[in-house]
Amino acid sequence: MAFAELLDQVGSQGRFQVLQTVALVAPIMWVTMHNMLDNFSGAVPSHRCWVPLLDNSTAQASVPGTLSPEALLTISIPPGPNQEPHRCRRFRHPQWQLLDPNAMSTNWSKAATEPCMDGWVYDRSTFTSTIVTQWDLVCxxxxxxxxxxxxxxxxxxxxxxxxxxxxxxxLAESARWLLITGRLARGLRELQRVADINRKRAAGEALTTEVLLSAMQEELGVGQAPxxxxxxxxxxxxxxxxxxxxxxxxxxxxxxxxxxxxxxxxxxxxxxxxxxxxxxxxxxxxxxxxxxxxxxxxxxxxxxxxxxxxxxxxxxxxxxxxxxxxxxxxxxxxxxxxxxxxxxxxxxxxxxxxxxxxxxxxxxxxxxxxxxxxxxxxxxxxxxxxxxxxxxxxxxxxxxxxxxxxxxxxxSLPLPDTIQDLQRPAVKKAAQGTQGHPVLKSTWF
Incomplete structure (x- = not known):
């Protein structure tokens, strides 16, 4: 009798396995949510440099005549790579000549611009606050x-x-691993606990150290060489x-x-x-x-x-x-x-x-x-x-x-138990399984 048969006796797919799965899934779900949370808590909203003509009422009052916000933006912020207002630079001085309809052909040098010396203005229509807006993690x-x-x-x-x-x-230790490493008493207790939770107490009580030694004879021999x-x-x-x-x-x-x-x-x-x-x-x-x-x-x-x-x-x-x-x-x-x-x-x-x-x-x-x-x-x-x-x-x-x-x-190949199993031809290993299409059973216990 092999370990797989022992596992079938105490229940290979029962309440115990379900409880273990739930115990693993619950914390993993929380970790996953934290992993993806930064997409929202760290979202980068649209932004531009803070400039007096746009964001200071006193400076706006000094402008002769009435100019729309779009016009003030044109003379204050240079166009970016996508012809949108640049996110990280502003004109050092207002470029009034850009109000001329033919000014699109005007060339301006980098010397006429500067970084956002006074901070940024963020679009808060979607995200009212993020770590990016709080600590200016831009540019x-x-x-x-x-x-x-x-x-x-x-x-x-x-x-x-x-x-x-x-x-x-x-979390329960792997009974198979405990047995392979020679900890028979703990392995026996784990198998009996699995049988008890899976409502197969009689099968658990029938397990003894002698039964485990007989079932795991080959694996225990290998386990002496860790x-x-x-x-x-x-x-x-x-x-x-x-x-x-x-x-x-x-x-x-x-x-x-x-x-x-x-x-x-x-x-x-x-x-x-x-x-x-x-x-x-x-x-x-x-x-x-x-x-x-x-x-x-x-x-x-x-x-x-x-x-x-x-x-x-x-x-x-x-x-x-x-x-x-x-x-x-x-x-x-x-x-x-x-x-x-x-x-x-x-x-x-x-x-x-x-x-x-x-x-x-x-x-x-x-x-x-x-x-x-x-x-x-x-x-x-x-x-x-x-x-x-x-x-x-x-x-x-x-x-x-x-x-x-x-x-x-x-x-369709049996799981290898030892390093020596890998040296054997795959055809021979497959023949040791069920005929036709061998079925693998992989378990933690």
């Missing part, structure tokens, strides 16, 4: 916003590392799986948080974009689960990353005036990233043996957090060209998707 200080987002992501990474041990106090993170890099077969897998995790974190934390760059209506991203994410991840069983893990992983990257790259050639198309491509790109995340979560667990599975997945999640830290910082390259961040966000998933083709296919 020369606009890089502070992505830097703050990056620091926030770094805090999540550090917090996950520091609080990981704390979570063991209220594996470490170094094995992921020293062993050739593991190394060839580790590098592409970690790269996939990194690309997902880098691309998603680089784009999702700056929805204003993808469209003007960030409320609609946020809703669309959530709506698309559900069928994208659900469809991925279906494709994993039909197309396989490797092609699904590669296709989702490449599709996401191509959608993002397409936005570099779409004119900004075609806002609906740009928003649609952005939503599809983020949907592809969500699909890639679903795939890599399942795929990574199947690529590595039981003795290193959580270590490898943890390494991948750290890589994703590292990507989430670098993602917002990449937006600072927009000072050289607004297309550079999109080019980087699109190129990384495309190249990573191609690199993921180096990974072996794991569909």
């Amino acid at each position: 020369d200080s606009q890089g502070l916003k992505p830097m703050a987002q990056s620091i926030y992501m770094a805090g999540i990474l550090v917090g996950a590392a520091m609080c990981g041990y704390t979570s063991d106090r209220w 594996a470490s993170v170094g094995d992921l890099l020293r062993t050739p077969r593991l190394r060839h799986r580790t590098y592409p897998s970690v790269l996939c995790w990194f690309a997902i974190g880098f691309t998603f948080y680089g784009l999702a934390l700056d929805l204003q760059a993808l469209g003007s209506n960030i409320f609609l974009l946020q809703v669309l991203i959530g709506v698309v994410d559900i069928p994208a991840k659900t469809g991925t689960l279906l494709l994993l069983d039909r197309l396989g893990r490797r092609p699904t992983q590669s296709a989702s990353l490449v599709l996401a990257g191509l959608c993002i790259l397409a936005n570099t050639v779409v004119p900004r005036e075609m806002e609906a198309l740009r928003s649609a491509l952005a939503v599809l790109g983020l949907g592809g990233v969500g699909a890639a995340f679903t795939c890599v979560t399942i795929y990574s667990g199947e690529l590595f043996p039981t003795v290193l599975r959580m270590t490898a997945v943890g390494l991948g999640q750290m890589a994703a957090r590292g990507g989430a830290i670098l993602g917002p910082l990449t937006r600072m390259l927009a000072v050289y060209s607004p297309l550079i961040p999109l080019l980087v966000y699109g190129a990384v998933p495309v190249l990573t998707g191609l690199a993921s083709l180096l990974l072996p296919e794991t569909r």
